[in-house]
Amino acid sequence: MTGFLLxxxxxxLPVLALAxxxxxxxxxxxxxxxxxxxxxxxxTPEQIAAIRERLGLDQPVHLQFLxxxxxxxxxxxxxxxxxxxxxxxxxAGAIPAxxxxxxxxxxxxVAVAIPLGMIAALAPRAAGGRIVxxxxxxxxxTPPFWxxxxxxxxxxVGLRALPAASRFVPVWEDxxxxxxxxxxxxxxxxxxxxxxxxxxxxxxxxEVMESDYIRTARSKGASPTRxxxxxxxxxxxxxxxxxxxxxxxxxxxxxxxxxxxxxxxxIGRLLFNAVAxxxxxxxxxxxxxVVVVFLVINxxxxxxxxxxxxxxxxx
Amino acid sequence: xxxxxxxxxxxxxxxxxxxxVDLSSRAERFAVMRHLLRDKAALAGIxxxxxxxxxxxxxxxxxxxxxxxxxxxxxxxxxxxxxxGTDEFGRDLGTRLIVGARVSLEVGFGSAxxxxxxxxxxxxxxxxxxxxxxAVPMRIMDVALALPDVVLALVIVAALGNTNLNLIVAxxxxxxxxxxxxxxxxxxxVRERAYVQASKAMGAGSTDTMFRTIxxxxxxxxxxxxxxxxxxxxxxxxxxxxLGLGPAAPAPSWGGMLQTAKSYLYQNPWYAVFPGVALMLxxxxxxxxxxxxxxxxxxxxxxxxxxxx
Numbered sequence: 300m301t302g303f304l305l306x307x308x309x310x311x312l313p314v315l316a317l318a319x320x321x322x323x324x325x326x327x328x329x330x331x332x333x334x335x336x337x338x339x340x341x342x343t344p345e346q347i348a349a350i351r352e353r354l355g356l357d358q359p360v361h362l363q364f365l366x367x368x369x370x371x372x373x374x375x376x377x378x379x380x381x382x383x384x385x386x387x388x389x390x391a392g393a394i395p396a397x398x399x400x401x402x403x404x405x406x407x408x409v410a411v412a413i414p415l416g417m418i419a420a421l422a423p424r425a426a427g428g429r430i431v432x433x434x435x436x437x438x439x440x441t442p443p444f445w446x447x448x449x450x451x452x453x454x455x456v457g458l459r460a461l462p463a464a465s466r467f468v469p470v471w472e473d474x475x476x477x478x479x480x481x482x483x484x485x486x487x488x489x490x491x492x493x494x495x496x497x498x499x500x501x502x503x504x505x506e507v508m509e510s511d512y513i514r515t516a517r518s519k520g521a522s523p524t525r526x527x528x529x530x531x532x533x534x535x536x537x538x539x540x541x542x543x544x545x546x547x548x549x550x551x552x553x554x555x556x557x558x559x560x561x562x563x564x565x566i567g568r569l570l571f572n573a574v575a576x577x578x579x580x581x582x583x584x585x586x587x588x589v590v591v592v593f594l595v596i597n598x599x600x601x602x603x604x605x606x607x608x609x610x611x612x613x614x
Numbered sequence: 615x616x617x618x619x620x621x622x623x624x625x626x627x628x629x630x631x632x633x634x635v636d637l638s639s640r641a642e643r644f645a646v647m648r649h650l651l652r653d654k655a656a657l658a659g660i661x662x663x664x665x666x667x668x669x670x671x672x673x674x675x676x677x678x679x680x681x682x683x684x685x686x687x688x689x690x691x692x693x694x695x696x697x698x699g700t701d702e703f704g705r706d707l708g709t710r711l712i713v714g715a716r717v718s719l720e721v722g723f724g725s726a727x728x729x730x731x732x733x734x735x736x737x738x739x740x741x742x743x744x745x746x747x748x749a750v751p752m753r754i755m756d757v758a759l760a761l762p763d764v765v766l767a768l769v770i771v772a773a774l775g776n777t778n779l780n781l782i783v784a785x786x787x788x789x790x791x792x793x794x795x796x797x798x799x800x801x802x803x804v805r806e807r808a809y810v811q812a813s814k815a816m817g818a819g820s821t822d823t824m825f826r827t828i829x830x831x832x833x834x835x836x837x838x839x840x841x842x843x844x845x846x847x848x849x850x851x852x853x854x855x856x857l858g859l860g861p862a863a864p865a866p867s868w869g870g871m872l873q874t875a876k877s878y879l880y881q882n883p884w885y886a887v888f889p890g891v892a893l894m895l896x897x898x899x900x901x902x903x904x905x906x907x908x909x910x911x912x913x914x915x916x917x918x919x920x921x922x923x
Contacts, residue, residue, distance in 0.1 A: 317757045325766075329773040440898035442849045443858055447889035448872065452883045463879075555764050556853045560876070570765060570856065574772045586765060593760045 303605050311598050318590045319371075323364055338465045354579075355379065367583070386584045389569065394588075396467035397558075397565035400488075401550035402601045403481050407445035407489025408496055408546060415493070418501025419574055420535075421527065422510065435501075438494035444556040447487035451560075454483060465561040484561045492546045504535040530540070537608055541600055548596035550588035635911045636869075637837075638830035649910035656906030659899035661856065670715040681705065681713040681866050689882040690733030699884045707885065711892050714866035717855075718896065721781045726840050728786030733793025734836055736828075740794065741801030742824050747780035752798070755791035763788035764853055771859045785850050789843045796839045800832035826856065834911040845897045852893055868893050875892065 316492050340351075351357045356364060370377065378387035422428040455463035465484055507513065508531055516530045547559040553567030560570070566585055573581035635642050650656045673681075685704035692699050698708040730876040736755070763785070770784035804810060805828065813827040854860055854870020868889040873885035 314753065314756050314760070315755065316762055321757055321761070325769060329769070367846060426634065436901065438893070440845075440894045442852060442890070442893060442900060443896075444853060445872065445893060448876065448879075448886045449730055450889065452886060456883060457881045472813060522909075549762055552762055552765075555762075555855060558896075559857060571768065575766055582769070586761075586769070589762060590760045594761070 306604065307601055307605075311594065315591070315594055319368070319372075319595065320364075321588060322586045323583060325368060326579055326586065327360070329365070329579075329582075330387070330576070362484050371587070376584040378583050379578055381576045381578050381581075386580045389581065390566075390584055390588065391570045393553075393564060393566045395469065396563065397553045397567065398551060398561065399467070399470055400481055400554070400558075400565060401487060403485040403546065404488040404492070404550050404554075405543075407485055407548050408493040409543065411490060411493025412496035412500050416497040416504060416539070417527070417532075419497065419501035420504035423505070431497075434600075435497055438490055439498070441491065442443045442458045443487045443491040443554070445482060446490060447557055450483045452488055453477060456533075461476050463561070465563045467564055481563075484554075484557050484563055487557055487560075488501065488550065492550070495541055496539060496546065500539045502537065503538040504531060507531045507535040537604065540607075544596055544600035544603075551592045551596070553585070598610065600611065627813065635834040636831050637833045641763075646907070646910045650803060650906055653906040653909075655902040659750040659903040660907075661898045662895060666712075666715050666866050667719060669712050670719065672710045673709070673716075680708045683709075687884065690884060691884050699882060699887045701871070701882075701885060702878055707871075707888055710866040710871060711868070712890060713806070714868050714871060715892065715896075717778065717861050717865070717867040718848050718851060718869075718893070720778055721785065722844045724778070724782035724783075725786035725789065725847040725851075726844040728782055729789035729843060730836060730840055732786075733790040736790070737794040737797025737799075738801055738824050738829060738832075741798040742805055742828060743820065748798075751794070755794050758787070759791045761788065762865075763850055766909045767850060767854055768857065771854060776854075776859050776861060781851060781854065781860075785834045785847050785854070788850075789847065792843065792868055793836065793839060796835045797832055800835050801828055804828060804831050821833055835913050838904050838913055839910070841900050841907060845900035845904070849893065850898075852889075 344521050348357070355363060358366070358484040367377075378385050379389055382389070414436065418427050418431045419435065423432070451463045454461040461483055462480060463483075465480040468477040468480050477534065508527075508608070513526060513531055516526050522528070538560065553565050553570060555567035558565045558567035559571050566588065569581060570589070573579070573585060615796055619912035621631055635641055635646065639647075650660070683705060685700065685706075687693075687696065687700050688704045689702055690696060695893045698711065700708075701707055701710065706773065720727040736751050738749050767781075767784040770787070771780055774780040781810050803868050808911075810823060813823050818827065830871075830913070851860070852867075852872065855867045855871075856873045860867045860870040860873075872886060875882075875889070878885055
């Protein structure tokens with residue numbers, strides 16, 4: 300197990316380093332710079348030069364990267380060029396909002412995926428199975444942001460029951476208010492990723508149901524429920540764990556379109572605004588955050604997988 | 615769905631080695647086509663997509679459909695005169711949907727082609743040559759895979775401007791790793807086969823072996839991935855349009871229409887419904903088509919297109 304952990308960490312660190320360079324380079328390569336936004340249209344060349352010097356934009360490329368890297372490693376992500384607040388402070392405000400939305404969306408995802416996946420796998424020919432399969436195809440073809448619009452039309456415009464714009468209400472302060480604000484965006488995200496996950500659950504469950512040890516369990520006289528719940532589900536959930544983990548990773552990285560649609564102040568909308576305002580510091584920090592979350596989740600899934608399935612370690 | 619299962623059984627018998635359909639063989643191409651035409655879902659998909667393509671092309675060139683024609687009937691629901699209703703300038707939504715389909719199809723298929731060309735070449739080289747040729751590009755692909763597609767496209771389009779070509783590149787980049795991985799995996803299964811050895815024994819160079827002997831045999835999974843990628847790319851391009859980064863204002867696009875519709879949800883909710891339906895049907899058709907192709911060629915997919923949101 301130690302060997303596996305070391306090997307996996309050995310893969311993780313170079314990819315993380317490359318990603319850091321890539322993120323920095325992509326943002327650096329963006330044409331148009333904050334000076335035009337900050338200085339306004341009638342800034343004199345001297346004013347622009349002063350801004351560039353203040354932001355360190357007058358230095359050579361590699362020095363700029365090294366400065367950024369050392370500061371980042373020291374936990375200093377710079378200051379936002381539009382609002383003037385430290386980036387760490389802005390990120391700290393957005394991360395809980397996105398995390399809370401991601402957790403609720405993930406709960407919906409799992410609640411959708413496991414029952415639907417089981418029905419599709421266990422009764423593929425029955426009416427229920429056919430309906431579920433049809434629903435899965437439909438839900439995969441429905442972009443989450445359109446689903447969000449439909450939910451707004453139904454619950455905000457039609458029934459006037461839920462807000463069309465979602466504020467971030469911490470769940471530990473006001474659970475009901477938090478749910479009220481988050482349920483529409485979480486549904487829009489969860490129904491879609493639930494459809495994706497359900498397909499994986501169905502595929503792996505129907506594969507497991509064909510295997511020898513299931514036949515053994517049946518011939519021992521185990522009831523159909525017991526065969527599925529105790530024997531088949533355990534093994535079939537392993538592959539689904541990977542997909543579910545990746546989904547959680549991308550949810551934690553901020554759902555840009557959904558957050559913009561619901562004006563929800565999480566990482567995704569922060570990133571979108573940073574792009575629009577050419578706020579380099581925020582942009583670098585948010586993209587880096589998204590990438591790190593994704594890579595860390597990937598690492599955690601692999602390790603978890605090795606813990607749950609000893610065969611993986613030996614490969 | 616029984617057709618699927620039946621088809622899968624047929625396909626297994628027809629192609630003894632799943633996943634290595636040789637598309638340079640006319641008989642095998644014919645067998646795949648026959649499967650597609652027998653699968654109702656795939657056939658419906660082909661018909662819908664062809665109809666959409668013909669409609670959107672002829673709308674610009676032949677039909678007297680004017681997507682910019684305004685009228686006094688602003689933000690109306692569906693009626694006999696305007697089947698799908700009108701937008702905030704009284705323009706016919708049905709017309710704008712058909713004309714706007716062109717952008718979606720162009721950007722969707724364009725970015726899938728872009729990603730496939732680069733990804734397949736990378737995967738071919740990595741899988742066949744191995745060693746450093748494998749390690750370095752594939753690690754870069756791992757990094758690229760960690761960048762979420764909408765985010766990457768957002769940054770690139772914001773940087774380069776929102777022309778169709780830029781949209782294609784911005785969206786396509788995110789899908790290169792998937793093609794590289796799919797191709798590499800397929801190459802690894804065929805590279806030691808007898809016909810590859812035979813080609814080498816007859817003196818074919820690496821380039822020749824890769825592109826003329828191996829490539830036709832690994833195209834199966836690539837084509838399946840292409841259909842899935844085109845579907846996801848259409849959704850991503852609509853998402854970008856929804857964020858205001860689609861084609862510039864007067865030109866209709868599905869994503870852009872949804873963005874505007876968001877401001878008029880109270881006046882005309884249908885405005886936000888129909889572009890999404892068009893989007894959903896297109897993606898559904900591509901998905902069914904991809905699935906049917908996968909079954910016809912007996913491919914077990916391990917890779918999935920990334921989730922777009």
